Amino acid sequence: GFRTPESVKFDSEQDAYFVSNIDGNPSQKDGNGYIARIDAADSARAVTTVIRGGRSGVTLNAPKGMAIAGDTLWVADIDVLPGFNRTTGAPVATIQFPRPVYFLNDVAVGPDGALYVTDTGIQFDASGGMSAPSKGQIFRVEGRRATLASSDTSFNAPNGIAWDERRQAFVVGSFNGPTLFSWAPDSGAPRAIATGPGQ
Numbered sequence: 001g002f003r004t005p006e007s008v009k010f011d012s013e014q015d016a017y018f019v020s021n022i023d024g025n026p027s028q029k030d031g032n033g034y035i036a037r038i039d040a041a042d043s044a045r046a047v048t049t050v051i052r053g054g055r056s057g058v059t060l061n062a063p064k065g066m067a068i069a070g071d072t073l074w075v076a077d078i079d080v081l082p083g084f085n086r087t088t089g090a091p092v093a094t095i096q097f098p099r100p101v102y103f104l105n106d107v108a109v110g111p112d113g114a115l116y117v118t119d120t121g122i123q124f125d126a127s128g129g130m131s132a133p134s135k136g137q138i139f140r141v142e143g144r145r146a147t148l149a150s151s152d153t154s155f156n157a158p159n160g161i162a163w164d165e166r167r168q169a170f171v172v173g174s175f176n177g178p179t180l181f182s183w184a185p186d187s188g189a190p191r192a193i194a195t196g197p198g199q
Helices: none
Strands: 005-011 016-019 034-039 049-053 063-067 072-077 083-084 091-095 104-109 115-119 137-142 144-152 157-165 169-174 179-183 190-196
Touching: 016 063, 034 063, 063 115, 072 104, 072 115, 115 157, 137 157
Parallel strands: 005 063, 063 104, 104 157
Antiparallel strands: 005 016, 016 034, 034 049, 063 072, 072 083, 083 091, 104 115, 115 137, 137 144, 157 169, 169 179, 179 190
16 A cells, blocks of 8 residues: 555554655656555554545645644645645645755654754656755744744755654754754754764
């Protein structure tokens, strides 16, 4: 039931996992991305597609990271952030960004209730070749408005992002490097907290 699965988000209220499926080139606006759902209590059962591009008014191209805020499942999708009702799958809103974005990659809910979205700044051409037109950036989305939160090049193409309650900061993974960073909005430059084999 998976085609290029990219990310997974657990919904504790529904006791289920959402899995984003790119189904093709991660930079291609082909309209065939989808979100699958797996019941945690019966994970051996076939997955169910709950949100699919091209059906029921849904536009979804190459979905990647996801976050749940209230009743909405927010999904990073190339250059927009669509939101869907996490129970029905119905489209709720689509957030546009105030400057060029190239590869929205992950989403996290901050302690202020706002969404934080990474743009890794890369693109893939039709043959799978990768270019990097941007150094990457992180956006803050409050309500339906997106603003730039960080364009610090130290992130080296920010990829995954998650809120760390203990540190009271986000943990951000680098796509191009071996470093995990700790970063809080308005706190200055990100701080390296761990290194690994890379990406």
